[in-house]
Amino acid sequence: MSELTEFRQQVRTWLEENCPMSLRTPTPDGELIWGGSEVNFTFDDQRQWFNSMRDKHWFCPSWPTQYGGGGLTAQQNSVLESEMRRLKCRPPQINLGIWMLGPVLLEHGTELQKQQFLTPMTRGEVRWCQGFSEPNAGSDLASIRTSAVDQGDHYLVNGSKIWTSYGDKSDWMYALVRTDAKAPKHQGISLLLLDMHSQGVQAKPIDLISGKSSFCEVFFDNVAVPKENLIGELNGGWKLAKELLQHERSAMSKFGEFQLPTHFDLMSLMSDYMPAPHSASEAALVNKAVAANMEEQAYNLTVQRLGAEMQAGQSCFGLMSIMKLVHTEQEKIKFELLLDAMGYRGLGWEDDSFSEQEQAITRAWLNSFSQTIAGGSSEVQLNVIAKRVLQLPENKGVS
Amino acid sequence: MSMVYSEDDRMLADTAEEFLSAQSPVAAQRALRDKPTAVNFDEKIWQQMLELGWGAITFSEDLGGLDFGYKGMGAIFEAMGKHLSASPMLSSVTLCGSLLQQLANAEQQTWLTAIISGEKRLALAVDEHARHDPDSMQTTATTVVDGFVLNGKKTMVIDGVSPDGWIVAAQHNAGCSVFIVPFSEQVKVKRLNLIDARNYAELTFNDLKLPAEALLGDAGNSLKALQQALDLGRLCLSAEMLGAIKALFDTTIEYLKVREQFGVKIGTFQALQHRAARCYVELELAQSCVIAALSDADKADANLASSASLAKWKLSKVADLISGEAVQMHGGIGVTDELDIGLYLKRIRVAQMCLGDADYHQARFAALAP
Numbered sequence: 210m211s212e213l214t215e216f217r218q219q220v221r222t223w224l225e226e227n228c229p230m231s232l233r234t235p236t237p238d239g240e241l242i243w244g245g246s247e248v249n250f251t252f253d254d255q256r257q258w259f260n261s262m263r264d265k266h267w268f269c270p271s272w273p274t275q276y277g278g279g280g281l282t283a284q285q286n287s288v289l290e291s292e293m294r295r296l297k298c299r300p301p302q303i304n305l306g307i308w309m310l311g312p313v314l315l316e317h318g319t320e321l322q323k324q325q326f327l328t329p330m331t332r333g334e335v336r337w338c339q340g341f342s343e344p345n346a347g348s349d350l351a352s353i354r355t356s357a358v359d360q361g362d363h364y365l366v367n368g369s370k371i372w373t374s375y376g377d378k379s380d381w382m383y384a385l386v387r388t389d390a391k392a393p394k395h396q397g398i399s400l401l402l403l404d405m406h407s408q409g410v411q412a413k414p415i416d417l418i419s420g421k422s423s424f425c426e427v428f429f430d431n432v433a434v435p436k437e438n439l440i441g442e443l444n445g446g447w448k449l450a451k452e453l454l455q456h457e458r459s460a461m462s463k464f465g466e467f468q469l470p471t472h473f474d475l476m477s478l479m480s481d482y483m484p485a486p487h488s489a490s491e492a493a494l495v496n497k498a499v500a501a502n503m504e505e506q507a508y509n510l511t512v513q514r515l516g517a518e519m520q521a522g523q524s525c526f527g528l529m530s531i532m533k534l535v536h537t538e539q540e541k542i543k544f545e546l547l548l549d550a551m552g553y554r555g556l557g558w559e560d561d562s563f564s565e566q567e568q569a570i571t572r573a574w575l576n577s578f579s580q581t582i583a584g585g586s587s588e589v590q591l592n593v594i595a596k597r598v599l600q601l602p603e604n605k606g607v608s
Numbered sequence: 609m610s611m612v613y614s615e616d617d618r619m620l621a622d623t624a625e626e627f628l629s630a631q632s633p634v635a636a637q638r639a640l641r642d643k644p645t646a647v648n649f650d651e652k653i654w655q656q657m658l659e660l661g662w663g664a665i666t667f668s669e670d671l672g673g674l675d676f677g678y679k680g681m682g683a684i685f686e687a688m689g690k691h692l693s694a695s696p697m698l699s700s701v702t703l704c705g706s707l708l709q710q711l712a713n714a715e716q717q718t719w720l721t722a723i724i725s726g727e728k729r730l731a732l733a734v735d736e737h738a739r740h741d742p743d744s745m746q747t748t749a750t751t752v753v754d755g756f757v758l759n760g761k762k763t764m765v766i767d768g769v770s771p772d773g774w775i776v777a778a779q780h781n782a783g784c785s786v787f788i789v790p791f792s793e794q795v796k797v798k799r800l801n802l803i804d805a806r807n808y809a810e811l812t813f814n815d816l817k818l819p820a821e822a823l824l825g826d827a828g829n830s831l832k833a834l835q836q837a838l839d840l841g842r843l844c845l846s847a848e849m850l851g852a853i854k855a856l857f858d859t860t861i862e863y864l865k866v867r868e869q870f871g872v873k874i875g876t877f878q879a880l881q882h883r884a885a886r887c888y889v890e891l892e893l894a895q896s897c898v899i900a901a902l903s904d905a906d907k908a909d910a911n912l913a914s915s916a917s918l919a920k921w922k923l924s925k926v927a928d929l930i931s932g933e934a935v936q937m938h939g940g941i942g943v944t945d946e947l948d949i950g951l952y953l954k955r956i957r958v959a960q961m962c963l964g965d966a967d968y969h970q971a972r973f974a975a976l977a978p
Binding site: 476495496499500502503504506507508510511513514516517518521523527528531534535588590591592594595596598599600601602603604 | 610888889897970971
């Protein structure tokens with residue numbers, strides 16, 4: 210038996226013994242466990258699964274053991290992932306720090322920073338949020354203005370961030386700050402780690418058109434940050450931010466496997482709400498629904514092809530870059546269609562005349578508008594395809 | 609389902625690419641259009657294609673085939689689409705070959721051996737109206753003492769002029785029968801000149817007498833086999849369209865990179881970049897549908913009907929988008945005959961309508977859904 214087969218056997222046995230049956234199902238809304246100083250469990254199996262995975266050092270299975278990781282090779286790590294998928298194990302916790310900041314710290318952090326920040330991550334003790342977007346900056350990330358001014362032994366941070374997911378519930382933030390106001394805009398930016406419990410930090414949830422949301426606005430009023438919390442070189446943050454966003458994309462694709470908040474079977478929901486046969490809107494609705502269903506099929510086949518090409522060791526950068534764009538746009542179209550089919554029943558808001566499912570669909574429809582904006586808008590994705598995949602020429606006038 | 613081409617498929621694709629770019633480039637198709645021949649394809653190139661074994665790709669070894677599968681065939685059709693190479697591959701090998709493979713008895717199989725080697729060429733006659741609709745044919749076959757009598761009219765018979773014979777589908781015994789009709793002066797053949805300058809015919813049968821051995825398969829019971837053959841044809845046509853739109857897309861992207869207006873390359877305009885990026889996205893989605901359908905064609909238990917309909921539907925839609933954008937982004941020169949874009953546009957339009965357009969396949973996909 211090869212070593213890897215033996216490892217697979219061990220992993221399978223361990224997972225079967227340690228992952229409670231109740232957690233071998235898709236994670237419903239509201240049952241995601243976010244690691245951090247205030248972990249909330251809704252039932253005891255979650256706590257047990259969280260603790261077992263933590264003690265096994267499998268929150269970060271491939272990180273070095275000296276920082277609390279599991280020390281697995283890339284091959285072993287993919288065995289673990291596939292075995293977890295096979296048993297349908299829920300992720301024991303969700304933590305942006307591990308997914309996005311961790312890999313950057315491992316590569317660019319000082320020894321001291323690695324010890325200080327990585328070890329608590331691997332124990333699920335710190336919840337991280339991402340401080341990149343700013344009011345008025347939008348997709349133009351390099352135009353951020355939140356400043357960090359050198360005060361000798363610390364930086365003084367002033368400004369604000371927006372669209373910070375769970376900013377109000379996080380312990381720490383990895384933030385892009387402007388450390389040189391005079392440099393060209395991509396060159397005066399640094400990556401700084403900020404304690405969200407510091408004096409002068411205030412996080413405020415943002416209400417969206419779909420209702421309450423996890424997005425926050427975060428304000429910094431003379432926040433003192435120790436200089437040793439600067440990651441990489443001073444004014445070298447742009448390069449790190451780009452690396453971090455790459456990790457974000459691959460993390461998002463994994464996140465999608467665990468939980469697709471907007472993924473649903475269009476045809477079966479449509480059939481719940483279709484108007485009577487041969488009524489005025491029926492034929493048009495049916496046609497649009499079939500077309501949307503076929504488009505979704507084309508997308509699913511493309512996801513399969515991406516997997517097959519990756520396995521065959523082919524470069525699939527081009528395919529990768531269309532996934533977010535196509536998925537979010539298709540979901541939006543599907544929700545529009547559902548709303549069309551529901552007629553007046555799709556217009557309820559906190560009213561018991563409308564079923565829970567109806568209200569949930571209405572909110573999901575409203576939420577679908579944010580999906581084509583968040584995480585790089587559709588237009589940003591199109592720019593990436595045009596410039597990096599098709600290699601169309603740059604307009605020198607615009608950066 | 610295997611969603612990538614194998615090494616063997618790739619080698620086949622490379623050979624096809626090499627052969628067609630040398631022997632049958634777009635210029636050859638343009639020449640055929642300007643100086644039409646009897647059948648509007650190059651007989652010599654066709655024979656060379658068969659010598660390369662292209663007729664044998666999908667058939668089993670005991671029939672004289674290579675047992676290579678439809679992914680390999682798809683690679684050939686994609687290359688033919690890219691170079692706009694006209695040949696009877698679809699009509700004779702894919703459509704008629706598949707029907708013979710499914711229905712022919714030992715004696716009739718000599719036709720199959722002959723079309724695999726290229727010794728003979730057949731054409732399939734199905735359509736009768738302005739649209740593809742194999743479920744409602746009006747051509748009739750009547751059983752008589754020593755055979756059958758055929759009456760009716762067929763249109764859009766692909767490569768229907770001057771074949772060695774036609775396979776004709778007709779209403780018979782309250783169902784659908786298919787017959788081999790060897791070439792005969794008693795069949796009235798009218799040549800159809802279409803925008804893509806290929807070989808299409810309209811056939812009229814007036815009390816055409818057929819011998820008993822003309823019947824393929826069981827009387828009145830061949831609709832399923834016919835749809836299976838048509839599905840294989842549909843996915844080969846989809847692969848051909850994929851090759852054509854890839855060529856159009858690549859040409860257009862190149863043009864965006866070199867053409868200057870307002871003092872800059874037009875490819876720097878975000879309005880055009882985003883449209884180009886959308887075309888790329890759609891092209892990739894289309895490619896996935898084609899490769900999935902090809903892969904299903906090689907699998908016995910697959911739902912070939914719905915994956916073929918999905919491929920034909922998606923390719924027709926994306927071909928509309930990309931041929932339209934190719935003309936528009938080229939501007940005025942895009943509508944001149946001098947550029948090859950028009951040749952692609954016209955061929956694509958015909959391929960879209962052949963064997964069912966997007967609306968047909970959307971309705972069929974919905975009807976097939978569980």
